[in-house]
Amino acid sequence: MPQKYNYVIGLIGNPNVGKSTLFNSLTGASQQVGNWPGKTVEKKEGVISWQDQIIKLVDLPGTYSLTAFTKEESVVEDFIRLEKPEAIIQIIDAQNLTRNLFLTLQLLELKIQLILAVNMLDLANKDGIEIDIAKLSESLGVPVLEINARRKKEIPIFLRNVILAFKTEQVGGKKAAVSKILAEHILDAEYIHQRYEFIKGLEKEVVKRNFNRSSKKFDRYIDSIVMNKYFGIPFFLIAIWLVFQATFKLSAPLTIWIQLFFSTLAVWATNFFSGLGVSNWFISLFTEGIIGGVGGVLVFLPSIGILFFLISVLEDTGYMARVAYIMDRFMHKLGLHGKAFIPLILGFGCNVPGIMATRTLQTRQERLLTILISPFISCSARLPVYVLFVGIFFAKYQGLVIASLYLLSVTVAILVGLVFKKIFSNGLSAELLIELPPYRYPTVRGLLLHIWEKIGAFIKKAGTIILAFSIIIWLLASLPIGVNYGSKESFAGSIGQLIAPLFTPLGFNNWQTGVALTFGLVAKEVVVSTYGTLNGVTDVSAGNAAGVLSVVLQQYFTPLSAYAFLVFVLLYSPCVATIAVIRKETVSNKWALFVVANTVFVAYIMALFIYQGGKLIGLN
Amino acid sequence: MNTLDKYLSSDIVKIEKIVCDEKFCHRLGEMGLYLGSEIQIVKNDNFGPLILKIFDSQVALGRLEAQKIYATKI
Numbered sequence: 063m064p065q066k067y068n069y070v071i072g073l074i075g076n077p078n079v080g081k082s083t084l085f086n087s088l089t090g091a092s093q094q095v096g097n098w099p100g101k102t103v104e105k106k107e108g109v110i111s112w113q114d115q116i117i118k119l120v121d122l123p124g125t126y127s128l129t130a131f132t133k134e135e136s137v138v139e140d141f142i143r144l145e146k147p148e149a150i151i152q153i154i155d156a157q158n159l160t161r162n163l164f165l166t167l168q169l170l171e172l173k174i175q176l177i178l179a180v181n182m183l184d185l186a187n188k189d190g191i192e193i194d195i196a197k198l199s200e201s202l203g204v205p206v207l208e209i210n211a212r213r214k215k216e217i218p219i220f221l222r223n224v225i226l227a228f229k230t231e232q233v234g235g236k237k238a239a240v241s242k243i244l245a246e247h248i249l250d251a252e253y254i255h256q257r258y259e260f261i262k263g264l265e266k267e268v269v270k271r272n273f274n275r276s277s278k279k280f281d282r283y284i285d286s287i288v289m290n291k292y293f294g295i296p297f298f299l300i301a302i303w304l305v306f307q308a309t310f311k312l313s314a315p316l317t318i319w320i321q322l323f324f325s326t327l328a329v330w331a332t333n334f335f336s337g338l339g340v341s342n343w344f345i346s347l348f349t350e351g352i353i354g355g356v357g358g359v360l361v362f363l364p365s366i367g368i369l370f371f372l373i374s375v376l377e378d379t380g381y382m383a384r385v386a387y388i389m390d391r392f393m394h395k396l397g398l399h400g401k402a403f404i405p406l407i408l409g410f411g412c413n414v415p416g417i418m419a420t421r422t423l424q425t426r427q428e429r430l431l432t433i434l435i436s437p438f439i440s441c442s443a444r445l446p447v448y449v450l451f452v453g454i455f456f457a458k459y460q461g462l463v464i465a466s467l468y469l470l471s472v473t474v475a476i477l478v479g480l481v482f483k484k485i486f487s488n489g490l491s492a493e494l495l496i497e498l499p500p501y502r503y504p505t506v507r508g509l510l511l512h513i514w515e516k517i518g519a520f521i522k523k524a525g526t527i528i529l530a531f532s533i534i535i536w537l538l539a540s541l542p543i544g545v546n547y548g549s550k551e552s553f554a555g556s557i558g559q560l561i562a563p564l565f566t567p568l569g570f571n572n573w574q575t576g577v578a579l580t581f582g583l584v585a586k587e588v589v590v591s592t593y594g595t596l597n598g599v600t601d602v603s604a605g606n607a608a609g610v611l612s613v614v615l616q617q618y619f620t621p622l623s624a625y626a627f628l629v630f631v632l633l634y635s636p637c638v639a640t641i642a643v644i645r646k647e648t649v650s651n652k653w654a655l656f657v658v659a660n661t662v663f664v665a666y667i668m669a670l671f672i673y674q675g676g677k678l679i680g681l682n
Numbered sequence: 683m684n685t686l687d688k689y690l691s692s693d694i695v696k697i698e699k700i701v702c703d704e705k706f707c708h709r710l711g712e713m714g715l716y717l718g719s720e721i722q723i724v725k726n727d728n729f730g731p732l733i734l735k736i737f738d739s740q741v742a743l744g745r746l747e748a749q750k751i752y753a754t755k756i
Binding site for chain 1: 725733738747
């Protein structure tokens with residue numbers, strides 16, 4: 063439903079100025095997250111009601127300037143041209159006025175009603191910076207408001223001031239000094255220089271500085287530890303280890319509740335539908351197909367929620383920018399800068415949020431390269447497959463074998479990254495240039511909104527793509543009519559038999575494995591549950607089932623072919639959810655298909671190498 | 683005149699020459715690093731990126747990039 067708004071307002075600003083905090087405070091839960099049409103830039107908008115007015119607030123990308131080089135500029139242009147906003151609010155960090163005003167000057171050139179909202183004045187005062195708000199407003203010819211984005215009770219007053227401001231003021235940029243700057247439209251060193259000279263002149267009039275920088279002591283102390291030449295990396299590794307430990311420990315009980323909920327739901331639904339006299343095929347579709355498929359994926363909800371909560375804490379406090387600094391020397395060799403390390407680390411939990419996190423990277427090439435290697439990172443969904451197989455084939459060396467798979471995962475990601483780096487060589491910019499923001503306490507509200515965004519997207523995915531694929535797989539396993547569910551005679555069985563010969567050189571050519579690998583495309587842990595279903599074991603996670611599967615799987619695999627199989631499962635095509643998110647993030651079917659082809663190719667070669675190589679040196 | 687990576691922590695320098703393509707020049711510029719700007723070296727470990735203070739903010743700059751920026755000490 064298109065809604066009528068009295069006003070459309072854009073919110074813009076440098077990164078790390080409190081823009082998201084202000085946006086969250088203003089719009090609360092009314093936010094909608096999407097992409098700008100045809101672009102990979104995230105678009106957030108929210109609705110504010112103030113008295114009888116309805117305002118649509120659009121969060122524009124965090125940017126240092128509007129230049130012809132960035133997609134952010136075209137987003138701002140599109141926004142102004144298509145949505146015809148009544149005003150744009152630029153949020154300014156009072157602690158960093160000079161650089162913030164550079165963007166202000168560019169916005170004035172757009173000839174749109176601009177309102178400046180100066181944030182964190184209290185922190186600036188502590189640093190000995192005093193800003194004459196009235197004079198700043200007078201000099202630039204635009205309304206300038208004070209705001210403390212973290213204080214919710216100031217928000218209504220701010221809103222009133224915003225509306226009063228653009229009702230009474232005229233379009234900015236009317237002062238003589240500004241007009242002079244506006245007249246010159248050159249995008250070179252001279253342009254940059256002139257603007258900063260103008261800003262310096264302006265600051266002489268409106269800013270008073272007393273040099274007692276006591277408040278920065280704490281930041282310097284923390285930095286001396288986390289960015290230390292020797293301790294920086296160990297500190298980071300400990301932090302990441304804690305994040306993963308906390309994620310798995312904290313999510314475990316919640317995961318069990320969700321499992322319990324779905325198994326109870328399945329029993330209840332079976333009884334309920336049987337009582338109604340509904341035919342068996344529908345009950346099977348509902349319990350085995352839909353609850354099995356969608357429920358099997360939703361159990362990851364707590365892990366994803368908690369992981370993102372903890373990552374948001376690291377991000378919002380300012381630590382993640384330091385991680386980029388610490389990891390840069392290693393990532394550089396891959397043609398990536400340190401920031402790309404974060405999406406890859408996230409990928410160990412789940413590739414989907416990892417790929418979503420590439421949004422924080424600056425250039426398209428860098429994002430693309432990170433997205434291309436992300437699927438090789440061993441996500442937590444692959445772990446159940448490893449656990450099942452090592453328990454049966456490598457009982458004595460379980461930890462070692464699983465560790466070798468994780469090591470292989472990282473090695474392959476690095477090698478493939480190096481190959482792509484060669485291919486992209488011209489387009490890649492691995493320049494490291496990032497701001498290290500001051501340390502700040504994250505706001506609870508901001509963190510909760512982060513989690514909600516992530517799990518909301520995940521639930522949506524479970525309800526759409528995964529639901530659809532669950533039904534398709536159920537159909538394949540149930541048809542043609544009359545066959546046993548998941549038997550050799552079903553369509554799924556036929557597919558398994560059709561593709562099984564392809565795996566003969568890798569050491570496993572039974573049809574059940576063909577089916578398991580096909581279904582594993584939905585989610586890698588489905589490989590495990592497929593073996594369960596095909597062999598009449600309904601609950602693979604229960605201990606007693608392992609005995610049955612152990613006997614069956616030992617008929618299909620030798621230890622060598624089992625290892626080749628695990629390597630194949632590790633590296634082959636990512637799950638449909640990951641493919642879908644790659645498609646969404648690259649806005650391209652081509653890249654999504656390429657990732658599938660590339661991963662299957664690499665997996666095949668690696669598994670072939672291991673199986674045939676192992677046979678040559680006499681392993682079995 | 684020396685490249686930025688040769689200066690030590692807490693040196694304050696004036697930028698004299700930058701070797702960069704148009705795009706990277708602009709990224710440096712929007713951060714406040716342009717011909718004639720005065721910046722402080724906050725941290726230089728002799729390997730890995732440098733940390734600079736530009737206006738009121740701290741910025742990490744890759745070592746390779748720092749080798750393309752010439753400055754004189756103030």
